[in-house]
Amino acid sequence: MAIKFLVVDDSLTMRRIVVNALKAIGYDSFIEAADGKEAFGKLQSEGADFVISDWNMPEMNGLELVKTIRTSTEFSDLPVLMVTTRGNKDDVIEAMQARVNNYIVKPFTPQALKEKLDHVLKSTSLVK
Amino acid sequence: MNNSDVLVEIIEKPITNGVGMNHLLKVLKDIMPMMDEIKNTVENTSSNIPKASQQLSTVSQATENATIEILDVVDDMGRRIELVETKLKEIVTDSTQRDVLVQSIIQSFDSFSGEQKEQLAVIKKSLMQLTERSVSSEAIGGLCQELADVRGLSMNIAMSLQVQDITSQQIEGVRHMIESVRTQLANAVGRFDGKELEQPMIDTTKSFDSDAKYTTDGTRQEDADSIIAQFTNIH
Numbered sequence: 001m002a003i004k005f006l007v008v009d010d011s012l013t014m015r016r017i018v019v020n021a022l023k024a025i026g027y028d029s030f031i032e033a034a035d036g037k038e039a040f041g042k043l044q045s046e047g048a049d050f051v052i053s054d055w056n057m058p059e060m061n062g063l064e065l066v067k068t069i070r071t072s073t074e075f076s077d078l079p080v081l082m083v084t085t086r087g088n089k090d091d092v093i094e095a096m097q098a099r100v101n102n103y104i105v106k107p108f109t110p111q112a113l114k115e116k117l118d119h120v121l122k123s124t125s126l127v128k
Numbered sequence: 129m130n131n132s133d134v135l136v137e138i139i140e141k142p143i144t145n146g147v148g149m150n151h152l153l154k155v156l157k158d159i160m161p162m163m164d165e166i167k168n169t170v171e172n173t174s175s176n177i178p179k180a181s182q183q184l185s186t187v188s189q190a191t192e193n194a195t196i197e198i199l200d201v202v203d204d205m206g207r208r209i210e211l212v213e214t215k216l217k218e219i220v221t222d223s224t225q226r227d228v229l230v231q232s233i234i235q236s237f238d239s240f241s242g243e244q245k246e247q248l249a250v251i252k253k254s255l256m257q258l259t260e261r262s263v264s265s266e267a268i269g270g271l272c273q274e275l276a277d278v279r280g281l282s283m284n285i286a287m288s289l290q291v292q293d294i295t296s297q298q299i300e301g302v303r304h305m306i307e308s309v310r311t312q313l314a315n316a317v318g319r320f321d322g323k324e325l326e327q328p329m330i331d332t333t334k335s336f337d338s339d340a341k342y343t344t345d346g347t348r349q350e351d352a353d354s355i356i357a358q359f360t361n362i363h
Contacts, residue, residue, distance in 0.1 A: 011192075020202075056336055058335050107288075
């Protein structure tokens with residue numbers, strides 16, 4: 001099954017880097033959003049199988065996006081991977097409590113992204 | 129006794145005669161120009177802060193533009209590498225097909241006899257030499273591996289560009305810090321003139337992580353992973 005990723009980051013640079021890394025891993029279906037609000041709108045209008053989101057963003061940040069996704073009826077089980085510069089213990093705990101599926105601290109490598117994706121995909125019904 | 133000593137004395141001992149009052153007026157007269165000077169200095173200093181903040185913003189934007197340009201080049205490199213890989217594979221396929229064809233021609237020579245066979249032996253030798261010169265799939269495989277390595281290196285360049293996102297967040301943190309100093313200074317000056325409180329001049333809704341770090345030793349991820357592992361075990 002082709003997995004459609006929603007890549008959310010207010011930095012165009014980071015969106016391109018994440019998409020490039022996903023392509024290098026072997027995925028080829030992506031949509032993008034610059035903040036949580038736009039991301040949730042795109043989820044509703046275009047749908048996605050997997051969300052990769054930054055934390056610090058305007059309008060609606062990544063954590064708020066995760067909470068919005070988890071409380072929605074439609075997307076509550078959607079896999080979400082947080083990719084952020086925030087590496088403090090409290091941040092990771094807060095994100096895990098908000099029920100992100102996994103967490104990557106920037107800067108990351110394609111290998112780290114692949115490992116996390118595989119881990120999340122294995123624990124959900126999505127299998128590449 | 130200097131002015132501050134006089135002030136302390138006046139504060140501690142209430143003015144009870146004309147001498148004390150004269151002292152106070154003299155001190156105030158001396159202090160006023162100093163206060164004006166401080167006010168002017170603070171005003172001049174704080175008026176430069178928006179320019180400094182704007183310059184930081186320009187640096188951040190220029191770095192992002194340059195990063196996008198580098199990513200464009202890396203993407204273009206990737207496309208070209210893919211094109212060369214495809215062409216090399218086509219060359220191997222064509223070469224293999226040609227070799228098969230040549231071998232079938234050589235085998236067809238076996239049906240000939242006599243003088244023709246001798247002439248064909250010469251042609252056969254030439255054809256064999258031609259086959260030996262054909263592109264070896266091993267050599268092409270080696271080239272493809274080199275290209276894959278170059279692709280990996282270009283990916284490393286792209287991944288290193290995460291530094292732009294991280295430094296831009298650090299710069300945004302500095303901008304907010306100096307804007308906070310400017311607002312406080314402006315408010316301090318405003319009290320002299322009875323002005324209203326200053327509002328921040330930069331976009332305060334922009335979200336950033338002022339503690340963002342560019343470290344590649346993996347320790348921050350390991351720390352995060354140990355917390356994630358605890359959650360995974362609990363839930």
